[in-house]
Amino acid sequence: MLDRLLRSWGGERLVVRRDEPTGAWILIAIHSSVLGPAAGGTRMKPYPHLDAALEDVLRLSQGMTYKFAAPGLPFGGAKAVLVVPTELEPEDRPGLLSRYGQMIADLDGAFLTGPDVGTSPHDMDVIAETAGARVFCRTPEAGGAGDPGPYTALGVFVAIEAACAELGIAVAGSRVVVQGAGDVGGPLIERLREAGAAVVFSELDASLIDRYRDRGGVAFIAPEEALAEDCDVLAPCALGGVLNETTIPRLRCRAVVGSANNQLAMPADGERLRERGILYAPDFVANVGGAMAMPGIEALGWTPQHATATVREYVGRTLREIFVMSAAEGITTDAAARRIAEAHLAEQA
Ligand code: NAD
Numbered sequence: 107m108l109d110r111l112l113r114s115w116g117g118e119r120l121v122v123r124r125d126e127p128t129g130a131w132i133l134i135a136i137h138s139s140v141l142g143p144a145a146g147g148t149r150m151k152p153y154p155h156l157d158a159a160l161e162d163v164l165r166l167s168q169g170m171t172y173k174f175a176a177p178g179l180p181f182g183g184a185k186a187v188l189v190v191p192t193e194l195e196p197e198d199r200p201g202l203l204s205r206y207g208q209m210i211a212d213l214d215g216a217f218l219t220g221p222d223v224g225t226s227p228h229d230m231d232v233i234a235e236t237a238g239a240r241v242f243c244r245t246p247e248a249g250g251a252g253d254p255g256p257y258t259a260l261g262v263f264v265a266i267e268a269a270c271a272e273l274g275i276a277v278a279g280s281r282v283v284v285q286g287a288g289d290v291g292g293p294l295i296e297r298l299r300e301a302g303a304a305v306v307f308s309e310l311d312a313s314l315i316d317r318y319r320d321r322g323g324v325a326f327i328a329p330e331e332a333l334a335e336d337c338d339v340l341a342p343c344a345l346g347g348v349l350n351e352t353t354i355p356r357l358r359c360r361a362v363v364g365s366a367n368n369q370l371a372m373p374a375d376g377e378r379l380r381e382r383g384i385l386y387a388p389d390f391v392a393n394v395g396g397a398m399a400m401p402g403i404e405a406l407g408w409t410p411q412h413a414t415a416t417v418r419e420y421v422g423r424t425l426r427e428i429f430v431m432s433a434a435e436g437i438t439t440d441a442a443a444r445r446i447a448e449a450h451l452a453e454q455a
Pocket residue numbers: 222223224254255256258285286287288289290291308309310311314329343344345346365366367393394396397
């Protein structure tokens with residue numbers, strides 16, 4: 107398993123540590139530092155077994171390399187996963203985060219991080235106490251730029267606009283199913299509603315269901331029905347792997363445009379979507395908003411206005427380019443997006 111995973115990963119460095127006081131495992135995967143210091147979010151959740159966490163961190167780190175390389179940003183790709191016990195006590199959390207921060211400090215600038223599923227800007231404040239300036243998205247009170255979700259939602263919204271244009275329809279009047287109403291899905295629902303789309307969403311968390319259900323015409327759908335709901339655009343904004351050989355035949359959408367990382371369970375699923383005539387916006391292009399805006403604001407001196415304009419311009423232009431390349435060359439949109447990223451990596455290699 108390890109042999110197969112590491113060989114197909116093709117990354118640079120994997121750091122694994124068991125955190126004795128909590129029983130958590132800390133995995134840091136540095137996939138590429140060709141374009142700059144490797145950056146990627148910190149995911150914190152229980153996993154059924156360590157193999158699944160390892161597979162996740164390796165694939166996610168690879169995705170980050172492509173995410174930064176496609177726009178030519180000066181960062182490499184990495185990811186961290188903190189595999190926590192289901193019964194992790196809240197009072198044990200700061201200690202774990204601070205020991206993890208020390209690991210980041212020991213990597214001496216080779217790994218930069220921010221929040222991901224299961225971590226927040228408040229967690230980044232704690233990690234930064236030991237890791238220092240290698241942590242993005244601390245709270246504004248702690249000198250950071252805060253939650254990346256709204257910028258990611260902006261990018262996904264622009265990607266939906268581009269996909270709708272490709273389908274020959276407007277966002278206003280289109281029907282969009284949003285899977286997951288969290289940090290990204292929530293603001294995305296708001297943007298779509300304001301733009302005049304008919305929005306349907308699914309969610310597992312009762313408080314989020316209450317927050318968005320029936321608000322300005324937004325409708326709720328049971329999670330098990332979301333993927334097969336008839337719509338123009340399906341927006342996966344929960345977890346990865348949702349597009350696979352079981353789900354793709356059941357889809358009743360014309361396009362898939364969402365924030366979840368690694369939406370395709372495997373590259374062949376891009377081909378499956380193409381065969382079904384479903385337009386796919388590659389995840390690492392559609393969901394770059396936060397990863398582009400936050401380091402831009404915190405490390406490259408961008409204003410929020412410049413970050414907004416940059417995310418809008420990049421996502422819209424790149425998706426149009428990808429759709430044209432995919433049609434002209436008879437390749438999947440995912441393959442077209444990878445070509446753009448690989449060209450930037452090859453220039454620096
Ligand atoms: P989040 O945890 O805040 O929200 C995800 C939501 O999905 C949760 O509210 C959860 O209850 C819900 N959910 C989980 N399984 C579900 C299911 N089967 N059906 C319906 N809802 C379900 O996470 P987020 O920050 O909003 O990120 C969402 C996805 O986008 C993740 O895959 C993340 O890696 C990716 N992403 C996020 C960002 C960002 O800026 N936050 C950036 C890039 C990619």
